[in-house]
Amino acid sequence: MPKIVNDEQVYNAAMQMVVERGYAGATAKQIAEAAGISEVTLFRKYSSKAELVKQAIMVLTEKVDLQTAAYYSGDVTADLLRVVQAYQAAAEKYGQFFYLILSEIPRYPELAEMLDTPFTMMEHVGQLLARYQAEGVLMEEPPMHGVAGLLGPLISINVIRAASPAAPLPPLDLSAHVARYLNGRIQPPTFS
Numbered sequence: 560m561p562k563i564v565n566d567e568q569v570y571n572a573a574m575q576m577v578v579e580r581g582y583a584g585a586t587a588k589q590i591a592e593a594a595g596i597s598e599v600t601l602f603r604k605y606s607s608k609a610e611l612v613k614q615a616i617m618v619l620t621e622k623v624d625l626q627t628a629a630y631y632s633g634d635v636t637a638d639l640l641r642v643v644q645a646y647q648a649a650a651e652k653y654g655q656f657f658y659l660i661l662s663e664i665p666r667y668p669e670l671a672e673m674l675d676t677p678f679t680m681m682e683h684v685g686q687l688l689a690r691y692q693a694e695g696v697l698m699e700e701p702p703m704h705g706v707a708g709l710l711g712p713l714i715s716i717n718v719i720r721a722a723s724p725a726a727p728l729p730p731l732d733l734s735a736h737v738a739r740y741l742n743g744r745i746q747p748p749t750f751s
Contacts, residue, residue, distance in 0.1 A: 564604045569594040570615035574656040577612065582663040582670065587611075613673045616660070620676040623649035626683040635691050635745075639709060639737045642684055646710055647733060650717040658718050681706050697744050709740050 572593035576585035587608050591601040605611035628645035632638050650657075657677070664670045685702030688709075692699050713736070719726050 564596060564600060565594075566604075566614075566618070569596070569601070569604070569611065570618055573608075573611050573615050574619075574653070578655045578659060582612070582660065582667055609667075609669050609673075612660070612670070616657075616673045617676045619649075619653050619656075620680055623653075623680065626680055629683040629687040631687055631690055635696050636737060636741065638687060638691075639740065640734060642687070643709065643713060643733045643737060647713060647717075647731065650713065654717045655721045658721050681710075684709070697741075700744075705744070708744070709737075712736065 569590070573585070573590050576590050576593055579585070580589070585608070587601055588598045590608070590611070591598040594601070601611070605614065623645060628642050630638070630641075660670055660673065664674075681703070684706045688697060688705040689702040691697040692702070692705075697705070713731070716728060716731065720728060
């Protein structure tokens with residue numbers, strides 16, 4: 560009888576090994592051992608380490624679900640707060656893994672396509688910003704620049720925290736972050 564593979568257990572093992580050893584240092588054998596399966600079983604289910612990591616990223620990105628968080632309600636503050644809360648929750652859970660994969664892309668180009676799913680999620684946030692721009696609520700700028708302005712500071716703080724957990728960074732106040740973001744982007748009212 561073939562062993563049933565628990566995908567989530569394998570993805571968690573892959574993330575753990577990649578965080579501990581880097582992409583190149585995390586071997587299929589180590590991942591299989593951490594997941595409690597044989598290396599042969601791992602390769603039967605996932606054709607390569609790159610394919611396993613790609614599938615793990617896709618599943619984790621779906622769990623983050625910025626697409627759902629980026630829905631339009633007509634309240635720009637509430638909508639953006641919901642987006643940054645979803646992003647921050649994901650960063651606290653999976654950030655070390657994602658940031659490490661990002662840093663490894665220049666050395667391992669096969670990892671680049673793994674970012675397609677996360678970038679698609681970011682595009683949904685960009686579409687939300689574009690809608691508020693079209694309504695005249697937010698100033699016009701390329702929507703992905705707006706996404707970078709909204710999530711970039713959080714990414715920076717989370718990368719520092721992942722690299723140096725003892726860094727003296729104050730806790731994040733996501734409401735204040737959204738307020739500061741909007742302060743620089745709210746379209747001033749026009750009077751006729």
